[in-house]
Amino acid sequence: MTAGFAVLAAAVATMTPAALWNPQSWWQSIAVWFVIAIIAHDLIAFPVYAVADRALQRGTRVxxxxxxxxxxxxxxxxxxxxxxxxxxxxxxxxxxxxxYQAATGHTQEPFLTRWLWLTATFFTLSAITFGLRTTRTPR
Incomplete structure (x- = not known):
């Protein structure tokens, strides 16, 4: 926590507090988006994945x-x-x-496909690791 607050203080000191607020369009301010992110995580995302985790644990027969x-x-x-x-x-x-296309010369079309392949790889590696663990563990 101390390190996190130190990084926050360094960022605010570097950017100056005025840079965190956009007076022309307040909704584009970094401070507003930060507060929205906190609210979205704590009031929406956390309860959703806590319930999903609880259901997953109850469904596991171990x-x-x-x-x-x-x-x-x-x-x-x-x-x-x-x-x-x-x-x-x-x-x-x-x-x-x-x-993005002007900066890189590429389109953003493959992003979704690549993310889906990456996600499939995450779950495949996890399944392989789980399979190795269960076959090597004595019962």
């Missing part, structure tokens, strides 16, 4: 001590897929296509 380890083989690729989706969302929904 002893309670091994349940958490087993569920992690779905949690980790799910989190990785969600994080890469959020990072590459503008490319996936082809937002800013003309600017």
């Amino acid at each position: 002893r309670s001590r091994q349940r958490s380890a087993t569920v992690n083989y779905l949690r980790i690729p799910s989190m990785a897929a969600t994080l890469t989706f959020l990072v590459f969302l503008p490319g996936i929904i082809e937002q800013g296509g003309p600017a």
